Amino acid sequence: MANTDPQPSPPFRRTFVRLLGFLRPYKWSLVASVVLAIGSQAAGLALPALTGYAIDNALPDQDERLLQLIVGLIALAGLVKALMLVGRRLIAGRQALGVEFDLRNALYSRLLRLSWSFYDRHQTGQLMSRATVDLQGVRFFLGYGLIFFGQHILTVVAASAILFFYNWQLALIPFAITPLLVAIAYRYSRASHPILKDVQQRMADMTTVAEENIVGVNVVKAFAQEEREERKFAARSEEVFTRSLDATRQRAFYVPVLSFLPLLAQAAVLLVGGRLVVNGDLELGAFIAFNIYVLMLIMPLRMLGMWIGTAQRAVASGERIFEILDEPEEIADRPDARPLPPGDGRLVFDGVTFGYDPERPVLHGIDVAIEPGSTVALIGHTGSGKTTLTALVPRFYDVQEGAVLLDGADVRDVRLEDLRRAIAIVSQDPFLFSTTVRENIAFGVPGATDEEVERAARMAQAHDFVSALPEGYDTVIGERGITLSGGQRQRLAIARAILVDPRVLVLDDATASVDATTEAQIRLGLREAMRGRTTLIVAHRLSTISLADEIVVLDHGRVAVRGPAEELAETSPVYREIVEHGLVEARVMTEREEATA
Numbered sequence: 001m002a003n004t005d006p007q008p009s010p011p012f013r014r015t016f017v018r019l020l021g022f023l024r025p026y027k028w029s030l031v032a033s034v035v036l037a038i039g040s041q042a043a044g045l046a047l048p049a050l051t052g053y054a055i056d057n058a059l060p061d062q063d064e065r066l067l068q069l070i071v072g073l074i075a076l077a078g079l080v081k082a083l084m085l086v087g088r089r090l091i092a093g094r095q096a097l098g099v100e101f102d103l104r105n106a107l108y109s110r111l112l113r114l115s116w117s118f119y120d121r122h123q124t125g126q127l128m129s130r131a132t133v134d135l136q137g138v139r140f141f142l143g144y145g146l147i148f149f150g151q152h153i154l155t156v157v158a159a160s161a162i163l164f165f166y167n168w169q170l171a172l173i174p175f176a177i178t179p180l181l182v183a184i185a186y187r188y189s190r191a192s193h194p195i196l197k198d199v200q201q202r203m204a205d206m207t208t209v210a211e212e213n214i215v216g217v218n219v220v221k222a223f224a225q226e227e228r229e230e231r232k233f234a235a236r237s238e239e240v241f242t243r244s245l246d247a248t249r250q251r252a253f254y255v256p257v258l259s260f261l262p263l264l265a266q267a268a269v270l271l272v273g274g275r276l277v278v279n280g281d282l283e284l285g286a287f288i289a290f291n292i293y294v295l296m297l298i299m300p301l302r303m304l305g306m307w308i309g310t311a312q313r314a315v316a317s318g319e320r321i322f323e324i325l326d327e328p329e330e331i332a333d334r335p336d337a338r339p340l341p342p343g344d345g346r347l348v349f350d351g352v353t354f355g356y357d358p359e360r361p362v363l364h365g366i367d368v369a370i371e372p373g374s375t376v377a378l379i380g381h382t383g384s385g386k387t388t389l390t391a392l393v394p395r396f397y398d399v400q401e402g403a404v405l406l407d408g409a410d411v412r413d414v415r416l417e418d419l420r421r422a423i424a425i426v427s428q429d430p431f432l433f434s435t436t437v438r439e440n441i442a443f444g445v446p447g448a449t450d451e452e453v454e455r456a457a458r459m460a461q462a463h464d465f466v467s468a469l470p471e472g473y474d475t476v477i478g479e480r481g482i483t484l485s486g487g488q489r490q491r492l493a494i495a496r497a498i499l500v501d502p503r504v505l506v507l508d509d510a511t512a513s514v515d516a517t518t519e520a521q522i523r524l525g526l527r528e529a530m531r532g533r534t535t536l537i538v539a540h541r542l543s544t545i546s547l548a549d550e551i552v553v554l555d556h557g558r559v560a561v562r563g564p565a566e567e568l569a570e571t572s573p574v575y576r577e578i579v580e581h582g583l584v585e586a587r588v589m590t591e592r593e594e595a596t597a
Helices: 012-021 024-058 064-113 116-121 124-166 168-175 178-215 217-222 226-278 284-302 304-325 386-391 416-421 437-441 450-459 463-467 486-500 516-530 565-571 573-596
Strands: 347-354 363-370 375-379 401-406 423-426 504-508 534-538 550-555 558-563
Touching: 012 124, 012 304, 024 064, 024 124, 024 284, 064 124, 064 304, 124 168, 124 178, 124 284, 124 304, 168 226, 168 284, 178 226, 178 304, 226 284, 226 304, 347 386, 363 386, 363 401, 363 558, 375 386, 386 504, 386 534, 416 423, 423 486, 423 516, 437 450, 437 486, 450 463, 450 486, 463 486, 486 516, 504 516, 550 565, 550 573, 558 565, 558 573, 565 573
Parallel strands: 375 534, 375 550, 423 504, 504 534
Antiparallel strands: 347 363, 347 401, 550 558
16 A cells, blocks of 8 residues: 655645635626526435335325326426526536636636746746646546536535434434544545645656657657657656656555445344334334435545545645646736837847846846947857847847846836737747748738738748749748748748837847848848848847847957947957858868859
8 A cells, every 4th residue: 555644735725715716706606506406406306305204104095196206306306407407507517617727718718828937947848747637637626626516515514404304313323434434434534635736746847758759859859769759659658647647546456445434334224223123113114215325424524535536636626727827927027007109119138147047147247339220140159148148139138247138128128018019039040830831920910911921931932932933922831930941930030020020129149040142032021121220130140140230259258349230350369260260161162062063
């Protein structure tokens, strides 16, 4: 048997109450479900009494009219019970789906608003597991389990009252085991919750491995690592199996015990009650009805373990969901946030210090002013802080010291929506949605006209290849744009940025992963995108750096030197190294082209 003495999770009661809060919008349907449940149970409770009355009164006196009346009442009670059950299930089903709908939307809304640092710490598979497996567990409990549990409690109370009405001495027998049942159920509750929560966590780990291998299937196949990844998934799956087996062992011990004790009470009732009937102290019909009520009382008690397990699983899932819902928005509008003031895109980094870990800064005291309409290239060795610096502009992260100013306003003081609408980013590996080309280009401006979309595509040098697609701008591209080449994805991303018409354009190694021919086409699109707006370029290629008016060289998170290319060629060893690398790269490409020719 698994260890049965773990400590309960401290937030169990709080989580349970918070889960009940999701039923607040459905309070009237909940009331209707309760009323129908009470009605159906009342009709069901009438059946044993009518049966016992018929045995004790209609049959001994051979009163056919009374028997017909009782049979009619039994049929009517059965019909009422059936109709109320149908109504309750329909209402409870809608309520369950409504709770799931609200939870899913709340979770998704929260995920969209959480900052980049949250996603730096969490894996996609973990988040998907909470949005699916955990959500289903909560939905089932709030939509069905809670009503069923309440219905069984009602049955226990009502059946108990009726048993005492029939024969209070005999009714004491089943209640003699109640304290023991409650004690065992409480112990089961304490023992099962941490294990069930761990099962949910390990299922999330397994989902993470599956998600990573599906998304990265090309890499897995390219390196022939199918067997290793299969073993990794099997190991995660085995962890789920092992912990689930621990939970099963608990159920295998507690649930039979919770089921067996009521049966002992039933046997004792048969023994004692049977003697009362034999001795003439209890009528046969009343004894039969009494036993039926005992069965109605025992059934909920036998299912007590199952309902505890369902509640524990739901609370364990709820804790994992609330971990996301309670995650603070590290990057959010301040209470006094104001609109972004008008301007031409003057960008200033004023003494900026930042680190993903505050104890280990990546940037140290960056002071750079970029005038409206100018283009500045950020260069430096890997890890020098180029991409990190650009991530501070749209406030994906907040600086620890100093400030980032756009048109004179600290980006922390303006509304995020205004700020991010004023900035467009084209990254090295742009993300495209599995929808039409038109919708991908118009993602930042959903109301854009066809003419505006096509104009942006022409400026980005994308119109020709889009027109050649099977459905043109209405062609649905694959997930993450997998059906397009790298250069085509880049040009669509540039068109998307052009359509937004931002004040500031950030190009993060936008040509790093394409060949020289494609790069030349992309550069034409970039020149159009950069025209008249402030542009930050993170680049390693000399050809891309040549688009800049000025160059800032970063070295270990500090500005090493700044100036035009001609000046840096004389004064900056880092810049000269990049130039020399670019010339070598260009020479190798020329030799390959000559060899091919």
